[in-house]
Amino acid sequence: MSGLPNYHALKVDAAKCIGCTHCMKACPTEAIRVIDGLAVIDHERCVDCGQCHRSCPTRAFYVEQDDLAKIKAFKYRVILFPSIMIGQFPEKYNETQIYSGLKKVGFTHVFEVEQPIQLLIDSVNEYLRNEENPKPAISTYCPAVVRLIQGRYPSLSENLILRKAPHDLAAHFAIERLLLEGAQRDEIGLFYATPCIAKIASVKSPVGERESIVDGIVNMNHLYNEVMKVISEVEVEDNSVQRQNLSEEGILWSLTRGESRHFGSRSIAIDGIHNVVRFLERLENDQVKGVDFLELRACDQSCAGGILLTGNRFLTVEKLERRAKRYPSAKDISESTIRVNIEELKQKLVIDSISPKPLFIFGKDRVKAMDKMTRAQRIVCSLPGIDCGACGAPNCHALAEDMVNRKAKMSDCIFLQQMWEDEGKITAGKAHLNVQKKWGTDRFKADCNKRGRRNEGF
Amino acid sequence: MKLTFSIQGGDFTHAGHPSSEVKKVLKQLDIDGKTIKNIVIALYEAEVNVVAHAWMGTVSVDIEENKITIWVTDEGPGIADIELAMQAGFSTASKEVREMGFGAGMGLPNMKKNTDELQIESEVGIGTKVKMVNYFS
Known part of the structure; x- marks a missing residue:
């Protein structure tokens, strides 16, 4: 799939929108106007944070996704999803049953994206060690934040860490693993289950990359409903071998402080887009001193608060924290378990550059x-x-x-x-x-x- | 175009409002990021000086095609020896002000460093007038 310029998955349903202005007020880039009684999004300004979707009382915003039937075209059908998805399901289902449910939906391989996370940790640490890179280094994990910085804080674009997100890591990892199993590249179809709109846009038109390697995107709440239709109530066969590369750090990655706990001697984690905006204003004014690393996430409670999730964000966080305790530390997962060429995989995590795209300019003259x-x-x-x-x-x-x-x-x-x-x-x-x-x-x-x-x- | 703001002495909570507003305008004018940063840092230092030392002050900004001129005028104790005040590390800030993380004696040197032109006039017991000019590239 080639990268589309400025793709946005968010649409307004004219039949449902009543022009109530809630979305317009919530938008951090003033991208919405009410015209003829309907909310209209200026796609140049939109950063896909989803605040409008969240604030809409009539559920007029909807999110485009790919048809799950598209997977049938591939022999190897991979579902990539962030660990928070596991936290959506009721307690009575364990992860073995959930994995098995995903296979029943039609996937042949199931990959949680935060693996092997130690590669990403090492790669980001390498980046941070380079004295030439401006401080504080800002994580590129949350695509809405990346777009917000490019547009509203263009001078801070140079602080963005030139490393990809876990979903890219897992996509490359999954491909390499399947090639080892004897698959041909064109037989592999990768689908990503997303917790938010921003990830859709970043997968369809990736920042700092020419094209996306993912073949389709499915909204997490949609996939959740599909799995719930077929999930087994009884114990299923052990499939824990598929989670060999999953670690405590990986499971916690998408939660607040999931990244910042690993990096820099002084790091800050901020969640919620309006909190992020206030902090970036200060940072841009050079009023933040001595901080090495910033983890900035658009949603409250980070991805656990993603707008395409079913579960309550606080319950999700608690469940994941409990789950993480059962997994080994990322450092203890041996290279022989990872099996693919680690150096090559690391190379694929590097982004060339992220350019500023100032949004609020009043014209060139x-x-x-x-x-x-x-x-x-x-x-x-x-x-x-x-x-x-x-x-x-x-x-x-x-x-x-x-x-x-x-x-x-x-x-x-x-x-x-x-x-x-x-x-x-x-x-x-x-x-x-x-x-x-x-x-x-x-x-x-x-x-x-x-x-x-x-x-x-x- | 012209902008004016007032500053209240002792009000550290709201120091930074004029510099943030000026920054917004300069960003809309597509001034390059580095120049904006210099201007914002210099103005913020000037604001903090008024807040830390003076009773009240005003910020007047004039933006022209190729430069920005900022006047920060205060009613306050004034500066007895401007040359001494320009030295890095020299400070007359009170203990309270220092405890808040200000008053390290870097205000005027930082303003000098981040502006193309800096003029300071001061009269002890009356107040201080600072003029800063930055040229756009």
């Missing part, structure tokens, strides 16, 4: 840009400053910027309209029509079953 910004500043003075969102922009400042970029009109602000009405500049009828045009007639109808009411999203 500096004089014109300054003129626009000055006008936007003046407009802000006339806006109410309460960021109500009734104009369809996330805050008054964003509206002013949209206005000077000809994406919005003065009359989009209901406060200005109200004032103009009072001053006799427009008629009440015209003002009402303006709002109706923005939000549709439905918003004015009395409806006791209105969707998106309070509590509906909980």
Whole structure:
């Protein structure tokens, strides 16, 4: 599968969206506007963090995925998934039953992605030892954070660690292992079960790579439902040999502090996209001193809080921590168990470069840009400053910027309209029509079953 | 384009607001990251100086096509010997301020290092006026 430029899996269902503005306010890159009563995502700005999906009370956001039937085309059908998937299943199923369930769904080989994790630990440590690489080094584990940095903090792009994520490690590892078993490369189909939208985008259009090696992506909650249909209630035959390379460190990797515990003498782990934003602001201002390593994750509780998961994030964390205790340390897994050429595999983890892609530029011509910004500043003075969102922009400042970029009109602000009405500049009828045009007639109808009411999203 | 901010002496919690705002504007103008960083560091140091030593101050920013000029003016104790204050490590900060992690005597030297032009005028008992200029590449 070739890398698609700027692929986004997130879509808005026009039949469900009521233009309620929750998503617009939650977006960390101000990528959403409400236009004609519907949320519209600016794909240039979107970093795939999934905050909109999470905040939507009507579940209007949906995520594209590949058809599971695509696996039938391959002789060797591999499912790659992060360990957190195991934490989704009810306690009564053990991992042997879950592995066996995945095979019943149609896969021939089951690989948790965080293996052999010691390779990645060594590779990142090698990177950190190089004095030339800027500090603090920032993990590239979370693809939403990588895109956020490229777009909103472009000058920090050089701090990103040029190493791939566990799903790439496992994909290469799985291929090498199957080749050893006698498979041909084109007989191997790799599917990745994702806990989040950002991983979909990063697999379909990888940052810093030419193409993706994965053949298909399936949403974790979808795969969970498929497995639950066929999972065996009774004890199945032992398949623990497939988890020989799985370690305590690997299982904990996708949780908060999963990476930072291994790296640097001073490291920080931050989860939740808005926490990450606040910290990056400080870092960009050079107000963070002496830190070597940063683990930044878009979701609260890291991948256990991924939006495509079924289970409660805190229960998932607890289950994984318990599971990890039963596994050996990554250092104790011998190279003979790994079997593939470790140096070659390590080479495949290296990324050439990650370039900045600034998102908030007001145009290339500096004089014109300054003129626009000055006008936007003046407009802000006339806006109410309460960021109500009734104009369809996330805050008054964003509206002013949209206005000077000809994406919005003065009359989009209901406060200005109200004032103009009072001053006799427009008629009440015209003002009402303006709002109706923005939000549709439905918003004015009395409806006791209105969707998106309070509590509906909980 | 012009921007102005006010700073409250002693308010360490909110030090950094003007420099963050100026940074946002410069990023929107596509100024290169290194220049922005220099400006932000210099302005932050100036802000912290006002917070740590003075009673109140203002930040005025003027951005033109090829340069940015920042004036940080305060009402405060003033600097008795500017040359001495420019030396790395020289500090008159109080014990309390140092305990908060400020006042290491690097403020003015850092401002000098990160600006293309730096002018300081000060009158003891009245206040200090700092002018910083950075040119865009």
